[in-house]
Amino acid sequence: MKPALFDFAVAQSLSDAQSALLGGQNKLVSGNQSLGPMLNLRLTRPAGLIDISRLPELRNIEEFEDRVRFGAAITHAEIEDGEFPDPTGHWMRDAAANIAYRAVRNRGTIGGSLAHADPAADWVIVMTGLCATAIILGPEDNTPPRSLPMEDFFTGPYSTDLGPDDILAAVDVPIPGQGARWAYWKYTRQVGEFAKASATILIDPAHNRTRIAIGALGRQPALLSNPEAVLDGKQSPIEALSEAIPDQPANALNLHAVALSRALEQIKESKEFSA
């Protein structure tokens, strides 16, 4: 099994990578762990690949007062191992440790996973659940990168707001407030498989952020419009999901309700965040 023919180049810089995209004709690649299977199966046939996995600009971490900016080419394993500070205490590390398998985590990157936007991918729901923001570099010179909340970044299965010349340069993860709590539960039939259903809960009173995200829907994650009602027990998970994702078939709805119930159990026992 071989991919269809393509050209390959290593980018010297972000602007070099951007020019080499040639309006979306070529494709950026970092870890190749999601694109690789698609290439081998010949489901995707880009004219060329531009390797950005070792660009120093994308391997940085920047700490701000209220958030931490992760360069797009930081690997899951590096986050799992705590090689970069986890702004959420250990929430990101825990999520990273359960992405696929160690061999995949060693090469797969956070930015690659987000830009690939597989509906069942861990970072897609976890970053949405954590109120993270995509940092996107447009083709115009000397223009500051634009920020886009994760819930607006994903537009569908394998689809994002990225334009043909855009690069997802980084992701900003907010530092939770004192006392914040988090839960993430996913259902997989086998360890490391893509999730069939998943849910995250973020309760961050200091920042007035309460968020429940539902993932692995076949499209971008759904946010519950009234997460408080579920957290207060006024609305059952299945009631809330019947409202939020009414188009899902009954079995999928139930699976996601179970994921949400497990996340609710988890959040009761979760430790409060302290910086």
Add this chain to the structure above:
Amino acid sequence: MTNMTVDLVVNGTPVSETTEPRTHLADFLREELHLTGTHLGCEQGVCGACTVFVDGRPTRSCITLAATCEGAEVRSVEGFDDDALMAALRDAFKRHHGLQCGYCTPGMLVTGYDIVRRLPNADATRVRKELSGNLCRCTGYAGIVAAIMDVLENNPPLATVQPQTRTVQKSEKSAVESIGATASILSPVAAEKITPASIPTKSSLAEAPTLSRTRRFDLAATDIWNVVSDPEKIASCMPGGQLDSITDDNLLQGKCAVSMGPIKAAFAGTAKMDLNEAEKSGHVIGRGKDGLSRSQLDGMLDFKVISLPEGGAELTLDMVYKLTGPLSQFSRPTLVAEIADRILDQVAASIDALARGQEPDLTTQSNLNGLSLMASVFMGWIKRVLRFR
């Protein structure tokens, strides 16, 4: 496509080989260097048989391009002759029946090595979790877990293979220079077309998954029927569809190019259709093939335009589909349904616009991301059906 030279170190020996950019590391090791100890099972990153060390980290060599290993240090199962930890693992695998046919063993040993050096306190449950990315069809895993636990619990020798610092990649030439000149040569999507000559039988689709959808229009049923039954009009609603020919057996042959995120495919199909003008309904059965991925879709579609009592019209679609080949290995049912919905929304919007005498908004169409291969083929069939009432 320019071949490239890759310089790397394999099992301690510097290697410089010319290879195609598309060659993955496993093929590079096996075909160029004749190191056939690295096994290929699934070639899509699932089975773990091809796991080798790249810069001291376990890596799936089937989804790692050789070109991205420039300057890397690769260690495959052949490169551990003098490694005490690997010797201990080999011995334990032998004693605990950690292998039978041996196909998964090269990958198992690399993963086992990584577990022992990275997780010295792992218990059997953790070992099983860490092994989840390596499939074995002989042993039932018990012997493999026992072998790794045996090594872990009995003063394992020091691991000589350790993760190396990730380096910044240096390239003499800018990416735009090396890729810009040749990239426009061909559109790989259009590279090959195989139109299947036959169509499936109804009975062959008996057990296949089904998908039913309805779209409503704020227009009279006749208006909708006039659009969907006018070949030129309905064609303009479809993503990249085109009719090539009608065979002597009155089969329609055509193709459509569709995309979903990075997935791009060129489906060529053959279909047979019957229309019922009086009932404003139709039946299609057909087969589509994606020439490059060798995926095949067999499907059947019943559709009907109904006049609603409260005004407006409804288009109902009942589809049965059977997907084989690489695409079926990849696709998940939730994705199929989601994508079918997206394409239907798009087609419905175009039908609506046309029925009102407006031009369908093709700019949104070409930018639309979630086009399904399967749904598109179905819709392609509808189009072709309706062209030849």
